[in-house]
Amino acid sequence: EAQVTQNPRYLITVTGKKLTVTCSQNMNHEYMSWYRQDPGLGLRQIYYSMNVEVTDKGDVPEGYKVSRKEKRNFPLILESPSPNQTSLYFCASSPRTGNYEQYFGPGTRLTVT
């Protein structure tokens, strides 16, 4: 089954404790992205990747890091989480050509206290 998986689905942590949210896709997509969803703001792009070892900042990259060492994986790293990073996070992948549809993971609800 074609899918994007994220782990964990829920996470409660404390300020300053490094964490990683994993993302993996099995569709051989070139493009992968991370978004955060906040009430009244829709989805905002954090980082994106065009292919292995090629990443770039989205609209709200501050406080986040990413890496793309393998085509299927695109982890999101919060090295020193703060309460303003409490949000719902989505990973998405899409093909470089074709229908351009983005396939989303199930979301990760992060709470930073």
Next chain:
Amino acid sequence: AQTVTQSQPEMSVQEAETVTLSCTYDTSENNYYLFWYKQPPSRQMILVIRQEAYKQQNATENRFSVNFQKAAKSFSLKISDSQLGDTAMYFCAFMKLGIPFNKFYFGSGTKLNVKP
């Protein structure tokens, strides 16, 4: 920069009736794609419908159809014969074709409640 505006934060509709969700966008691009995504309480983002800007014909998927007005930069979603399962948050999205990356922009969402 591209912007996507959904002016209706929340809407309600009776089961079996028709409802239209509005979306406008701002761009200087001529070639782009527009999408409507549905997010039910499960939080999963599900593609509802897609429209290519170069196509004049409005996209249709079963009970879902769009009214794409390119000159007015408007992309509304019509849901016919509303069902309880249509209760969800709906996001309008604009995709700009680019090198090296196609960039997506999302609206703030419209919460749709379908009432029995």
